[in-house]
Amino acid sequence: MKPCPPLYDIASLPAPEVEELFYFHAPLLADLLEDLERETARSRAQHHLLIGGEGAGKSTLLARLRGALLDTYARRGNKRNKHKAKGGHPLFPIYLSPTALTLGRLSQLWLRVGGALPIDFHPPGGTEQEENEEQLLRELPARILEACSEAGLRPVLLLEDFDLFLGRVARQERSLRALLLQPGAPILVASASRAGSQDYQAAFFDHFKTHYLPAPNVQQARGLLLHFAEVLERPRLAKSPGLSEGRCAALQVFTGGNPRSLTRLWKLYAQGRPTRIEEDLAYLLDEETPVHGALLDSLSEQARVVLVSMAAHWSPIALGTLAKACSLPKGSVSSQLDRLRKAGLVHLRSLPGTRRKGYEIAHRRLALWLLAQDSTTDGRTRLFALARFLESFLPAQQSWADPGGTPMLRGALPRELGRLATLLSEKNWGQAAEELPPLLTQLPDLPGRSLGAWLALFRAGLAAGFGGELLDLVENSREAAALFPWVEALRARLHQNPSLLLALPHELRPSAQWLYEALEQPKEES
Template sequence: MARDSLGRALYNPALLERGACGRDAVIRAPLLARLIDDLERDRGVGSPQHHLLIGPRGSGKTFVLRALGHTLEDDPGLADDWIPLTFPEAQYDVAWPSDLWTNCLDYLAIGLARRGRPAEAEEIRAALAELPHDDEVTRAEEAYRLLLDESEALGRRFVLLIDNLDVVIDRLKADQWRLRDLLSTEHRLVIIGASARAIEETYRYDAAFYDFFRIHELRQLRADAVADLLPRLGPPGAAEAVAALTAARPGVLPALAALLGGQPRTLSLLADGLVAGYRAPAPLVSAVLDPLTPAFQARVDRLAPQAQRVAHALATAWHPARASDIATRTRLPINSVSAQLTRLTKDGIVEQGQHLPSPRLGYYLGDRLFALWFLMRCGQPHRRRLMDVATTLERVYEPLDEAAGASHPLFDAAERLRLGRHGEAMATTLTALSLLSARPARDAWAGLTALMRAAVDLGWTARLRELMAEAWPDGRWVLVDRALEIAALGSTDPLTRTAPELRDAVRRIVGAITKDPQQR
């Protein structure tokens, strides 16, 4: 679906009205200001500076490009120098260099017609119709020259706002060096593009576009800023809902920001859930992930059958997995798994990293929101895992209520352990752990934290981890287990085996059970 129930475009910002696009782009205002400043300082002398915005889907790339285009049209000073040529998100019609230049001319004609200059628009369309069709070299040269002639006639330079620039660069693979040569010296053309993934041709030393673009990474918004940003991204009533939730349950919003990522699209859906009346982490997670089903399901459907099996295995593993682990889960030959992982990594679907202490790499789905959606769609047990962790994260990110924990059996187990009554501590711990909910209340979390502190102080972490594995064979408390492992080892290696969105929570738990303030 293109719009949500409030009439906002979730997947296609081009459907938004001009004012709405500007409001959403204000979330990326510092980046927008840097781009505008660069264009204002560009006097057409020397090599032009081209830009590339890199960020996951939903991070606001398209909003920034749209807002930049509107600013170039509306600001008198900028409009005297620049004309934006705004490309649509889909670039499926680009196969040859001439396609890039004729598309520029098409968008120029559309813009002129919209500004009340239909005669000039028709002249451009007529000139396009006269270009040769059978000779690509001549067609590309004449289209390029026609574009520069239009720049001279209008007395303006052109900013090419190209969404999904990676698609264009990939499709023009045979002509990349020629394209670089043209754009490196032509000050009348500036490209400001966007991509959901790093483009290999921009970082490989021997590639055509190495050190060509100024890279801008759209990182997720800071968790501590989420409460301030939600009212600006949400529907009416969002400010009141955020204030009420923050007062009653201060751990929910930072927990969900860590789990789901602080991207504008995610926060907009989260604000919708708050206004709808949801307050607990589990229903709010569903409120964010469920509306994304059409886009994410289409992504899965585009994968080949073996690739779908590998992606499914990565999603249900949740944490980074080695190729051998995926082969076991899928029952595919290890060579087939390795080939699929290589392809999925090249396509930007899978990322890889260390998997210490193993010398092998760990693989995981790169778009973590997509990974969580996939996990949720893999059946009730996996959905429950996700919701249990979301609830636990609320406890991790809220102030620890140590007074409430003093009456919990786990706190009693900690006291027995400190008194050296290990047998009693073990019995009390195992009984209390077996009764502990996967979605702990405040007193239970405070009691568990006290027990973990005692285990760390007294070198009892290995035994506590054994008791936890005995009480919770389903591995529901992996965050706690990772924190205890880190505390015992004095090393953060276990974080490499932890899902990226959960690493900050593990660090916080380590900080709460050790004397290391850097982990807090």
């Protein structure tokens, strides 16, 4: 068996291993290579900017691009030949890690570029003196371009965290832009955060081709885990509960298919111990404790109270409601919210059904982490119960959709649910209310074939005027936490007000909206 892939420093792996692990963004890799192939020795470079969230696969894509370019360079160029290579100017990749980009001066970047070239490069003297920066910026790039031209190669700079680097050399941005616009200048392929502070529409980026890294869908996310099972020689894990369609679909709701989160999951599954979905989600959130814990430590006590109270609410919250939850004056909470908004941790959002604005934690994974940390509220219970619900509901939902994607709301009802639906249709609430509670314990883990039966039963109750009674029964059942989406869908259907669902948490809203639509009476039954 091969070791698990690294979470962060994938560029340290040999190129063949990176190629073996590479799974997402293959079409984008092909597009980048095609664009780079069009560059000539003296062309004005088409630079590229890869934008994606944390853990979206930017580093893996750059590492894989480096390997592909090195393969091409080895075929077309000759590292020992210091004269022009046959077949034109081959592209030579130079990878610069985030550690290397803790540089404070632009000249330090060019020194590292010169040192990474596969040729003899002699920088001018005085390179460590900051007062020589202006002279170095005139001499260094010119020497690099001249040396590359003589050697018959053109460097491709692969830069991670480009937004952070630009922030460090902001005063020298004009010099960097001037060099990148020169004919024959190094070609830049850089990655940056989607949530970075840079304005990617600014003039500096006019000559950049921007690529947004898409989040993988459920099939692609599960495909990565199955790919790991194959290439890392653990075929038995392909049939483990963690790689089931329901588990992958449910965890996708909480992680968005983030490749780094999927790699973390793989490390858990590779231990060979069967897990429940609640354990998987708790593990993923616990792995983020160093980052989120350090963030909380950097905030004031009141700011921490505000964030924790917002997370416990689990949906957009009005200022007055938040102040009561924090047991703080509205003025104090308002000033903390202003600071948190400026820090990018909180944003405003319309409160459904009103003209007022509410507040919400901007980063969902931070909100979920805070929710999971607090065992004194029912938020943690609801979070893990929702994960359990989604693991069974999402495959059932998929199985009840025809090839065109239209939910099929009719089907053979199980005998018990069919009899209860008949009782409700006959307006016999008393007997139905006695027999329904034991069956509700089966609803959170429903198999696909019973989804339609439950929908038909609830539709019969709504049509008979027992919507309020059904809502009370489900909401106060022992399984209420795991039936959260059913509760909210029934509430919205009872009031004929789908806008109530807009206030639900992101992770809950899609399933509740689907159930709301599914509870509508078919025309032939209404």
